[in-house]
Amino acid sequence: MLDIRGVSKSYGARQVLSDVNFTVADGRMTGFVGANGAGKTTTMRIILGVLTADAGTVLIDGTPVTASDRRRFGYMPEERGLYPKMKVAEQLVYLARLHGLSPASAQRNTTDLLDQLGLGERRNDLVEALSLGNQQRAQIAAALVHDPEFLVLDEPFSGLDPIAVETVMTVLAGYAAGGAPVLFSSHQLDIVERLCDDLVIIGDGSIRAAGSREQLREDHTSPRFEIQTLGDAGWMRDLPGIDVVDFDGGWAVFEAETDAASQHVLAQAVSRGPVTAFTRQRPSLATIFKEVVQ
Amino acid sequence: MTDRVTPPSPAAGNNDPERTSTGSISTGSISTELHAAAHHVGRRVHTAPTLGQSVWLVASREIIVRLRSKAFLISTGILLLISVASVVVGGIAGQNATLPKVAVVGNAAMVVDQTQAFDTIAVDTQAAAEALVRDGTVTAAVVPAEGDSSPLDVTVIALDTPPTEVLTALSVSPALQLLEQGAPNGGLAYLVAIGFGLVFLMSAVTFGSTIAQSVVEEKQTRIVEILMSTISVRALLAGKVLGNSIMAFGQIVAIGLLVSLGMAVTGQQALLGDVGPAIIWFGVFFAFGFVLLAALYAATASMVSRQEDVGSATAPVMVLVMIPYFLVIFFNDNPAVLAVMSYIPFSAPVGMPMRIFLDSALWWEPLVSLAILLVSTGIVIVLGARIYANSLLRMGARVPLREALKR
Numbered sequence: 001m002l003d004i005r006g007v008s009k010s011y012g013a014r015q016v017l018s019d020v021n022f023t024v025a026d027g028r029m030t031g032f033v034g035a036n037g038a039g040k041t042t043t044m045r046i047i048l049g050v051l052t053a054d055a056g057t058v059l060i061d062g063t064p065v066t067a068s069d070r071r072r073f074g075y076m077p078e079e080r081g082l083y084p085k086m087k088v089a090e091q092l093v094y095l096a097r098l099h100g101l102s103p104a105s106a107q108r109n110t111t112d113l114l115d116q117l118g119l120g121e122r123r124n125d126l127v128e129a130l131s132l133g134n135q136q137r138a139q140i141a142a143a144l145v146h147d148p149e150f151l152v153l154d155e156p157f158s159g160l161d162p163i164a165v166e167t168v169m170t171v172l173a174g175y176a177a178g179g180a181p182v183l184f185s186s187h188q189l190d191i192v193e194r195l196c197d198d199l200v201i202i203g204d205g206s207i208r209a210a211g212s213r214e215q216l217r218e219d220h221t222s223p224r225f226e227i228q229t230l231g232d233a234g235w236m237r238d239l240p241g242i243d244v245v246d247f248d249g250g251w252a253v254f255e256a257e258t259d260a261a262s263q264h265v266l267a268q269a270v271s272r273g274p275v276t277a278f279t280r281q282r283p284s285l286a287t288i289f290k291e292v293v294q
Numbered sequence: 295m296t297d298r299v300t301p302p303s304p305a306a307g308n309n310d311p312e313r314t315s316t317g318s319i320s321t322g323s324i325s326t327e328l329h330a331a332a333h334h335v336g337r338r339v340h341t342a343p344t345l346g347q348s349v350w351l352v353a354s355r356e357i358i359v360r361l362r363s364k365a366f367l368i369s370t371g372i373l374l375l376i377s378v379a380s381v382v383v384g385g386i387a388g389q390n391a392t393l394p395k396v397a398v399v400g401n402a403a404m405v406v407d408q409t410q411a412f413d414t415i416a417v418d419t420q421a422a423a424e425a426l427v428r429d430g431t432v433t434a435a436v437v438p439a440e441g442d443s444s445p446l447d448v449t450v451i452a453l454d455t456p457p458t459e460v461l462t463a464l465s466v467s468p469a470l471q472l473l474e475q476g477a478p479n480g481g482l483a484y485l486v487a488i489g490f491g492l493v494f495l496m497s498a499v500t501f502g503s504t505i506a507q508s509v510v511e512e513k514q515t516r517i518v519e520i521l522m523s524t525i526s527v528r529a530l531l532a533g534k535v536l537g538n539s540i541m542a543f544g545q546i547v548a549i550g551l552l553v554s555l556g557m558a559v560t561g562q563q564a565l566l567g568d569v570g571p572a573i574i575w576f577g578v579f580f581a582f583g584f585v586l587l588a589a590l591y592a593a594t595a596s597m598v599s600r601q602e603d604v605g606s607a608t609a610p611v612m613v614l615v616m617i618p619y620f621l622v623i624f625f626n627d628n629p630a631v632l633a634v635m636s637y638i639p640f641s642a643p644v645g646m647p648m649r650i651f652l653d654s655a656l657w658w659e660p661l662v663s664l665a666i667l668l669v670s671t672g673i674v675i676v677l678g679a680r681i682y683a684n685s686l687l688r689m690g691a692r693v694p695l696r697e698a699l700k701r
Contacts (some may be wrong), residue, residue: 077514097343
């Protein structure tokens with residue numbers, strides 16, 4: 001478990017992070033979202049020890065993280081980079097060895113990872129000879145080659161084609177399923193929505209919301225329901241405690257004052273004929289994000 | 295810390311049940327229940343490499359990259375070739391230096407041969423000898439003396455001016471005692487000065503700019519952030535400096551060995567005896583002097599973000615490298631300048647060996663100078679590491695020195 005406790009950072013007079021607190025739990029994919037310049041990259045750099053915080057600490061299972069702990073992190077910086085004139089496999093082996101792997105396991109991990117990411121045939125190509133998408137895959141491999149126990153990935157999906165996005169999602173989910181805390185930032189809110197278990201929303205250097213995705217949604221859900229029946233839905237407007245927002249033939253969107261009122265609508269509808277859909281309208285992540293950040 | 299087992303990494307293969315069950319994420323989100331089930335999986339202890347291991351990994355990467363560079367191999371080859379060629383050509387030229395030709399008549403041949411300073415042509419008569427002098431075939435003729443007028447048994451015949459070389463060689467000199475040992479001759483000193491100066495300049499500039507480029511390459515390609523998150527900045531800097539210093543020192547040793555070998559093979563043992571100790575000291579001073587320069591090159595280069603700016607950023611260091619070169623060439627006959635040079639860390643690698651060659655340094659002087667060099671190298675490394683650490687993540691405009699130096 002990764003705990004970020006009261007982290008603050010300023011550059012000169014400009015406060016970039018103020019009292020940032022959140023937790024990345026074991027086995028949870030934690031999405032980290034925020035506008036450009038909100039402080040995501042700075043936070044991640046502080047977690048990795050690339051930057052030092054002015055105040056606050058980063059804890060692993062309750063113990064402050066040390067320099068040698070940081071070798072157990074898989075880090076993908078926002079600014080991508082590998083040695084352009086080094087072969088892909090050679091480079092990964094080098095990075096794995098810097099993290100403390102033996103030459104043999106560095107080789108083995110590199111081979112397996114490149115195969116899994118679909119770069120097996122490119123292992124002996126120079127990085128600069130790869131297409132941008134493949135460079136991005138190599139970059140992800142660089143973050144994973146040493147069997148990290150924690151993943152901190154800054155925008156791991158940017159620049160990937162849809163197939164590569166799926167590949168990377170699978171790989172990351174595999175890590176989380178294995179019990180690793182995974183923190184990743186992304187501007188692609190649809191991906192975050194699909195992938196993350198927990199969500200941390202940052203705005204102007206402070207945490208605006210943090211918690212499980214379901215809980216966040218619950219907190220931001222209005223009592224609004226959508227129903228699809230086969231008959232005409234006009235009768236709903238006359239029910240007490242119900243405010244029909246929109247309707248069209250058998251389809252309607254309404255707000256209910258109480259849960260009982262909404263259930264009453266459903267019961268009525270079923271007694272009148274077949275109901276093909278009845279859902280509570282839930283806000284998308286994009287909606288929540290806008291609400292929280294503004 | 296609890297005992298840790300590695301998470302099923304992507305490298306763990308596809309038969310992992312947990313991974314297979316997460317294959318559905320492409321069509322929906324992963325259920326939280328799955329994570330709850332996977333939660334108990336522990337992790338393994340990563341054995342962090344020691345500082346030394348990290349430094350050596352970085353250093354060996356630097357060396358391997360350098361050895362693969364065609365440009366590096368070619369330029370090193372040319373430098374080695376020039377060094378050997380200059381020794382061999384010098385040797386051959388020395389051997390072919392023509393002895394003055396003299397014509398000898400009769401018993402005079404014995405006197406002349408004793409000096410071994412002449413190429414002799416034996417003729418029968420004095421008239422034949424004079425003819426050779428007149429047509430310029432010989433510088434002078436040496437004939438048996440007539441009567442007792444000469445203390446020597448021979449008379450030297452020349453055309454219109456006294457042949458100084460011949461007279462000197464045949465003269466009897468009184469015993470000579472020098473109160474102070476004189477310097478080797480000026481021409482040779484000049485050549486040795488150029489040799490040390492040039493080799494120092496070439497090696498320092500070649501490997502200095504290599505390390506500067508390597509620093510900026512890591513910054514420009516942004517891989518530096520991954521490196522910084524893995525190993526300490528000090529290990530990174532130390533590895534780069536060590537790797538390039540080994541290469542530079544290797545080149546110096548190769549040049550030194552080839553030059554010494556060349557002198558031995560071409561029969562210049564006497565010269566080798568004079569230059570040898572200076573070459574060894576040069577190697578020792580260079581080893582530490584280059585570490586100092588390498589740290590400076592790395593630190594100054596880290597303040598900029600693009601290869602185009604490396605030149606201007608490292609220009610001050612370049613000046614520090616070039617000054618000793620010009621000083622030793624212009625002032626190799628000026629003991630005061632050389633003495634000062636031999637104690638200043640930047641010029642000591644050239645100045646001190648030069649003084650050792652000229653025999654003007656007392657035995658303890660190289661040691662004191664070396665101590666000064668070591669201390670300054672230590673200070674520069676500490677300051678350089680600070681500049682390096684403060685500048686690595688600053689992209690874009692050049693980092694002002696004051697900000698780079700702050701703690």
